[in-house]
Amino acid sequence: MAATAVGVDVSKDKLDVHVLPQGESFSVSRDAKGIEELVGRIVPVEPAAIGIEATGGFERIVAAGLAAAELPVVVINPAQVRAFARSLGQRAKTDPIDAAVIARFVEAIKPPIRPLPDEETQLLSDLVTRRSQIIQMIVAEKQREKRAVNRHVRKSLARLIKALEKEINAIDEEIDSTLRGSPVWCEKEELLSSVPGVGSITTRTLLAEVPELGKLDRRRIASLVGLAPFARQSGQWRGKSSIVGGRAAVRSVLFMAAMTARRHNPVLKLFFERLVVAGKPRMVALIAVARKLLTILNAILRDKKPWQPAGRPA
DSSP states (O other), X not given: OOOOEEEEXXXXXXXXXXXXXXXXXXXXXXXXXXXXXXXXXXXXXOOSEEEEEOOTTTHHHHHHHHHHTTOOEEEEOHHHHHHHHHHTTOOOOOHHHHHHHHHHXXXXXXXXXXXXXXXXXXXXXXXXXXXXXXXXXXXXXXHHHHHOOSHHHHHHHHHHHHHHHHHHHHHHHHHHHHHHTOHHHHHHHHHHTTXXXXXXXXXXHHHHHOTTTTTSOHHHHHHHHTOSOEEEEETTEEEEEEOOOSOHHHHHHHXXXXXXXXXXXXXXXXXXXXXXXXXXXXXXXXXXXXHHHHHHHHHHHHHTOOOOTTSSOO
């Protein structure tokens, strides 16, 4: 008998659900009553996996409700679902159709079921994301300030930048308070920051956005973040390998950390220089440093042992 796969399309007010291979479709409201009804209807079919498309936060309460009922839920990248729909020739787009496509994606791809972030991890993730958003706003306002000619506009921009910087300080305090309230996170932050070149922004981003760190092997963690190179070749043609997908915010932070580490971390500095001498472009070498740094951090959390001067987490 084929395993049961469930697709859930999440919108602001409702959830459209499709169950395979039964082909059953139904809708419930996106509130406590609706999620309770959803759980009640899904539990009897014993699904192998329930796929929910990430929709800017609307999916969180649904995923949490299903996980609390000990159901196998996985949050899926919308880009993967769209690509899968195109491969099926599915051009029409409605909520029920989307739910069916998600169910078919889950049935065909069988994405791995990973534990969802707990409440504290989700809070930290939200704070780190908000901090990043405000920094982007500050950068944009400072660019406008440079171009502004009218002194009234410049004063308005200066006031807003000052307010945003004050908000950054407030969020930093909340992040510090959140981390200090968790002995486990304090231990992890101390372990990660023991690596030369890794600062508080990197450690906090990893703790918030990559709860899988230390639990997966080096290849899977690199793929998860989007630092695993993908080969491009066909017949005799050989294209350049590239990195794609993954968690862009984490990849960006690791890239910045790699830039620091190649100057101040003796092991990664030597690694970078060897790649450059071997003829690798500097950007390619820097991406390799970021990948190696992620591998080191993953091993450190796995083994619960800090960075050693010799370069190996012992």
